[in-house]
Amino acid sequence: MELWQVPLLFSRLPMFPFFDLAHYVASVMALKEQRGAVEVSVRSPVACWFSAMLYCFGGSVLSSLMLAEPPVAFLAKGTNILLASSVWYLVFYCPQDIFYRCFAFLPLRLLVAGMKEVTRTWKITAGIAHADSHFKDAWLVMVAVGWARGAGGGLISNFEQLVRGVWRPETNELLKMSYPVKVTLIGAVLFTLQHSQYLPIARHNLVFLYTIFLVVSKVAMMLTRSATSPFAPFEAALGHMFFGLQKTPSKVRGEGAASSNGSSVCDQSSSEQHRDGVKKRQAKKTE
Numbered sequence: 001m002e003l004w005q006v007p008l009l010f011s012r013l014p015m016f017p018f019f020d021l022a023h024y025v026a027s028v029m030a031l032k033e034q035r036g037a038v039e040v041s042v043r044s045p046v047a048c049w050f051s052a053m054l055y056c057f058g059g060s061v062l063s064s065l066m067l068a069e070p071p072v073a074f075l076a077k078g079t080n081i082l083l084a085s086s087v088w089y090l091v092f093y094c095p096q097d098i099f100y101r102c103f104a105f106l107p108l109r110l111l112v113a114g115m116k117e118v119t120r121t122w123k124i125t126a127g128i129a130h131a132d133s134h135f136k137d138a139w140l141v142m143v144a145v146g147w148a149r150g151a152g153g154g155l156i157s158n159f160e161q162l163v164r165g166v167w168r169p170e171t172n173e174l175l176k177m178s179y180p181v182k183v184t185l186i187g188a189v190l191f192t193l194q195h196s197q198y199l200p201i202a203r204h205n206l207v208f209l210y211t212i213f214l215v216v217s218k219v220a221m222m223l224t225r226s227a228t229s230p231f232a233p234f235e236a237a238l239g240h241m242f243f244g245l246q247k248t249p250s251k252v253r254g255e256g257a258a259s260s261n262g263s264s265v266c267d268q269s270s271s272e273q274h275r276d277g278v279k280k281r282q283a284k285k286t287e
Helices: 003-011 018-032 037-043 045-066 078-093 095-104 106-134 139-155 157-163 179-195 203-224 232-243 249-286
Strands: none
Touching: 003 203, 018 037, 018 045, 018 078, 018 095, 018 106, 037 045, 037 078, 045 078, 045 106, 045 139, 045 157, 078 095, 095 106, 106 139, 106 179, 106 203, 139 157, 139 179, 179 203
């Protein structure tokens, strides 16, 4: 096998069952690590299972809604539902938490996370091709559907939280995007340009390069335990260039605290002046 054939063979990898299984394991483990998820699994297994399915198939649900298709279409894939449900049961209800502890072991965790990123690429390309079949050469539709298919679990996180009885609107991904949602959006744009033949690169080469970037960046972030996006410097530069400098919330809070301190000092000085005046009037009366 020659070196140039590696990207081509890689692009033909089947996702089922091993890569899909890794995606389910990583997704359900991420759900279990959410605050209050274990309590929900004890109080309402049905709500916990539904949340797990949204974690695993959120991209399919959201992309179907965007294309006016039945959002429950993913339930027709009985084998995938059975596999994801088995993973859900083992992660939450395995005796002594053995299943979760095994995959929480760092080498296995890295392997599962890397395989999950591979499925992200396949979901983006599938979403773009599906959107193109409905709306020919509609760039924005292809980008939106590819983005939704690849990062749907994050984009519908508020709805998933409601299933568990949690309402946290400040965690909306559109307000503050996480790194997976950002990198999926970039991938959706790149693959849309390639699909429309505006990006001079073969599809299998782009799939290979983009997936390698996803896996390497994800593993590096997990090893360094860093939550900082690799795109942070570019985001800061573009934000300054196109939208101007804006005060960070920390600075605003600092200014608010300073103003409140200033007002309290003024109040204290005025109260002291009032006391001095009262003392002087009392002294005049005694004289």
